[in-house]
Amino acid sequence: MIAYLIRRLLYAVPILIGVNLLTFALFFVVNTPDDMARMQLGIKRVTPEAIRQWEQQKGYDKPLFYNRAADGMGRIADTIFWQKSASMFMLDFGYSDDGRNISREITTRMWPSLAIALPTFLIGLIFYVNFALVMTLFRATLLDRTGVALCVVLMSISSLFYIIGGQFLISKLWHLVPISGYAGGLNSFRFVVLPMVIGVVSGIGSSSRWYRTIFLEEMGKDYVRTARAKGLSEPAVLFAHVLKNAMIPILTGVVVVIPLLFMGSLLTESFFGIPGLGSYTIDAINAQDFSIVRAMVFLGSLLYIAGLMLTDISYTMADPRVRLS
Amino acid sequence: MNFMPVILWSDALVFLLIAAGIAMVWYVRRHEYLLLPWRRVGESSVAMVCLLVLSCFLLVGLLDTLHYRAALKQGAYSPEVLSVFDKLAEPLRLHVEKTYSAPFALTLYAKESTLDSQGRVVRAYSRLKYGGAGLSDVSGRDADVARRAAAGALTGLLMGGLMLWAVKARRRAVVVAFLVICALAGATADLAGAYHVLGTDKVGQDVLYLSLKSIRTGLIIGTVTTLVTLPLALFLGVAAGYFRGWVDDLIQYIYTVLSSIPSVLLIAAAVLMMQVTMDTHPDWFATSASRADLRLVFLCLILGMTSWTGLCRLLRGETLKLREMEYIQAAQSFGVSSMRILSRHIVPNVMHIILISLVMDFSSLVLAEAVLSYVGVGVDPSMISFGTMINAARLEMAREPVVWWALASAFGFMLTLVLAANLFADSVRDAFDPRLNRS
Numbered sequence: 127m128i129a130y131l132i133r134r135l136l137y138a139v140p141i142l143i144g145v146n147l148l149t150f151a152l153f154f155v156v157n158t159p160d161d162m163a164r165m166q167l168g169i170k171r172v173t174p175e176a177i178r179q180w181e182q183q184k185g186y187d188k189p190l191f192y193n194r195a196a197d198g199m200g201r202i203a204d205t206i207f208w209q210k211s212a213s214m215f216m217l218d219f220g221y222s223d224d225g226r227n228i229s230r231e232i233t234t235r236m237w238p239s240l241a242i243a244l245p246t247f248l249i250g251l252i253f254y255v256n257f258a259l260v261m262t263l264f265r266a267t268l269l270d271r272t273g274v275a276l277c278v279v280l281m282s283i284s285s286l287f288y289i290i291g292g293q294f295l296i297s298k299l300w301h302l303v304p305i306s307g308y309a310g311g312l313n314s315f316r317f318v319v320l321p322m323v324i325g326v327v328s329g330i331g332s333s334s335r336w337y338r339t340i341f342l343e344e345m346g347k348d349y350v351r352t353a354r355a356k357g358l359s360e361p362a363v364l365f366a367h368v369l370k371n372a373m374i375p376i377l378t379g380v381v382v383v384i385p386l387l388f389m390g391s392l393l394t395e396s397f398f399g400i401p402g403l404g405s406y407t408i409d410a411i412n413a414q415d416f417s418i419v420r421a422m423v424f425l426g427s428l429l430y431i432a433g434l435m436l437t438d439i440s441y442t443m444a445d446p447r448v449r450l451s
Numbered sequence: 452m453n454f455m456p457v458i459l460w461s462d463a464l465v466f467l468l469i470a471a472g473i474a475m476v477w478y479v480r481r482h483e484y485l486l487l488p489w490r491r492v493g494e495s496s497v498a499m500v501c502l503l504v505l506s507c508f509l510l511v512g513l514l515d516t517l518h519y520r521a522a523l524k525q526g527a528y529s530p531e532v533l534s535v536f537d538k539l540a541e542p543l544r545l546h547v548e549k550t551y552s553a554p555f556a557l558t559l560y561a562k563e564s565t566l567d568s569q570g571r572v573v574r575a576y577s578r579l580k581y582g583g584a585g586l587s588d589v590s591g592r593d594a595d596v597a598r599r600a601a602a603g604a605l606t607g608l609l610m611g612g613l614m615l616w617a618v619k620a621r622r623r624a625v626v627v628a629f630l631v632i633c634a635l636a637g638a639t640a641d642l643a644g645a646y647h648v649l650g651t652d653k654v655g656q657d658v659l660y661l662s663l664k665s666i667r668t669g670l671i672i673g674t675v676t677t678l679v680t681l682p683l684a685l686f687l688g689v690a691a692g693y694f695r696g697w698v699d700d701l702i703q704y705i706y707t708v709l710s711s712i713p714s715v716l717l718i719a720a721a722v723l724m725m726q727v728t729m730d731t732h733p734d735w736f737a738t739s740a741s742r743a744d745l746r747l748v749f750l751c752l753i754l755g756m757t758s759w760t761g762l763c764r765l766l767r768g769e770t771l772k773l774r775e776m777e778y779i780q781a782a783q784s785f786g787v788s789s790m791r792i793l794s795r796h797i798v799p800n801v802m803h804i805i806l807i808s809l810v811m812d813f814s815s816l817v818l819a820e821a822v823l824s825y826v827g828v829g830v831d832p833s834m835i836s837f838g839t840m841i842n843a844a845r846l847e848m849a850r851e852p853v854v855w856w857a858l859a860s861a862f863g864f865m866l867t868l869v870l871a872a873n874l875f876a877d878s879v880r881d882a883f884d885p886r887l888n889r890s
Contacts, residue, residue: 144708152720157727165727278877282814282870284821286841287862294848392715392826411719412827419720426713
């Protein structure tokens with residue numbers, strides 16, 4: 127398994143290089159640093175000196191890929207690509223427009239994100255799976271049909287509605303918890319609970335329906351018939367046999383997002399004023415801070431690839447027949 | 452001529468889609484085996500009612516796509532680009548109040564300082580300029596609303612009934628749904644001339660007008676995006692599955708790279724870069740409408756470029772399975788060329804996957820537009836869309852009393868559109884999915 131994981135890690139390298147090149151092309155080739163300088167400094171009445179100064183400040187005054195002026199390693203190292211893009215492999219994301227170290231911001235901001243995203247994820251998962259199991263247990267009855275109809279309606283509602291509606295109902299009308307904000311430590315509970323509830327509710331529709339499909343597919347298999355023939359009750363068949371066998375498709379969709387929980391959710395965090403990575407990203411987008419957006423794109427794909435590897439490992443734990451080699 | 456037709460980029464793409472749609476219908480009608488799954492869709496009442504609702508949205512969107520510039524005097528044309536829908540809904544468009552007013556209100560939402568007849572300053576709710584303007588007695592509003600609603604609904608029912616009689620519709624659910632829609636449309640049309648049925652927004656624009664205008668933006672995002680997704684996913688997916696080897700490796704590499712970036716971030720990065728390009732080249736756009744329109748087209752392009760990977764993976768898997776089938780091997784041993792095998796034997800057999808995934812994607816794209824506009828990487832702020840409506844109205848929930856109507860209308864219209872699309876997509880999937888066994 128160790129050998130397999132090392133090979134997977136090596137596979138990840140070209141993908142990350144691809145992501146790196148893609149973001150580099152998006153941010154530096156589609157628009158030259160000159161365009162960006164003009165954009166940041168105001169479109170009209172920008173002197174060439176101001177542009178040059180801005181580029182020098184940011185370190186954008188170097189050639190893109192190959193520096194003829196330098197010698198030795200400097201020809202490659204003293205370029206925008208090497209200093210701004212390749213350095214991300216060392217998790218060095220450089221500085222944002224307001225002069226802060228992006229890597230340090232990320233390490234402090236990921237904890238509030240995690241404080242919201244992790245409980246939402248866990249409670250959501252348990253709730254959706256159980257709801258789907260109940261629908262499967264009562265399949266083809268009125269309960270199941272109502273459940274499915276409810277799911278379709280819930281998944282047709284915009285996620286913005288859940289957030290705005292939830293904030294309005296729970297915080298403004300009932301005054302149960304603060305509308306937005308965040309505090310560290312145990313105090314954070316007051317602030318976490320509403321985004322968590324909204325996060326869980328907004329996922330009911332699509333997730334429960336998806337799990338129900340998985341369970342129904344398993345219900346048609348031979349081992350279920352065998353289990354019933356043994357005289358097992360329907361709930362026993364469902365919870366002991368079907369749930370276990372449905373683990374593989376469930377894990378495929380679920381484990382991959384676990385590392386991404388660090389990134390938080392853009393919408394939730396910006397609506398609730400949570401100082402996590404999601405609101406960091408959305409602020410960067412609104413302020414057009416390209417170095418932060420670039421860093422988040424790279425971090426996102428790094429975590430996604432980590433999630434894919436975790437998925438493989440989880441298979442071996444859920445199903446002893448799976449051998450990674 | 453007293454108008455000049457204008458074809459914006461998005462209009463052209465819509466016409467292209469309509470042409471493709473007509474060609475598809477014509478082709479399917481000539482082939483019985485292709486018609487069969489559609490017959491199954493047609494048997495479902497839910498699907499037909501949803502189709503009816505969707506066609507109403509489509510009609511509004513299409514009318515809003517026929518753009519023109521009205522003639523001024525001396526052969527010059529107005530710089531304002533209007534659509535046929537704008538012309539039809541002229542009272543809605545021109546009845547602009549000062550600021551917020553609630554649905555069916557006769558007065559503004561907030562008190563205003565005005566001078567009364569003796570020249571003193573009084574703070575009072577002033578009457579709206581257009582909402583209920585014909586009404587002399589304020590207390591007669593409810594009766595007037597009821598009278599207009601009943602008259603409009605009756606006219607709508609009558610016209611709907613005539614139409615149904617002309618086409619000899621039978622299915623009860625469809626007939627009932629059609630009549631309900633006709634009655635609603637009739638009542639709304641009658642009321643909208645005299646009142647603001649869904650209230651007005653911050654700058655006094657009629658919310659009903661804004662909601663109806665948003666439909667086109669949502670539909671374009673949901674449909675034009677497929678013009679990008681479909682060819683990319685189809686060519687690359689089928690090529691990867693059929694040729695294997697280095698072609699497969701390369702294509703897999705491309706889509707793994709693209710799909711490993713969280714989609715919102717990728718879209719945000721691409722849109723930000725597009726903004727820089729558009730800001731540094733202001734000379735590309737003649738009018739502000741063409742600028743907003745081009746941004747919409749670019750947004751569709753970006754959404755398409757980032758969302759083809761899922762479909763591509765599905766098509767690759769299916770092609771891998773198909774190429775091992777006997778009939779493909781037979782064709783290969785007869786020396787049929789790869790291009791011909793692909794176009795005659797592989798592509799027609801993956802069409803159901805494409806169709807299912809396109810109808811399923813539509814609703815998520817409509818929903819995504821609102822989220823992207825909120826994040827700040829959606830449509831142009833000057834373009835009317837569900838996202839910009841929600842964005843403008845969301846802070847008003849903190850007011851006292853609450854300004855709820857703009858948000859409620861945007862969410863309501865969006866829910867109706869997406870729900871109908873979701874239910875229709877489910878029926879299409881059930882009818883086309885060969886895995887579902889039916890006798």
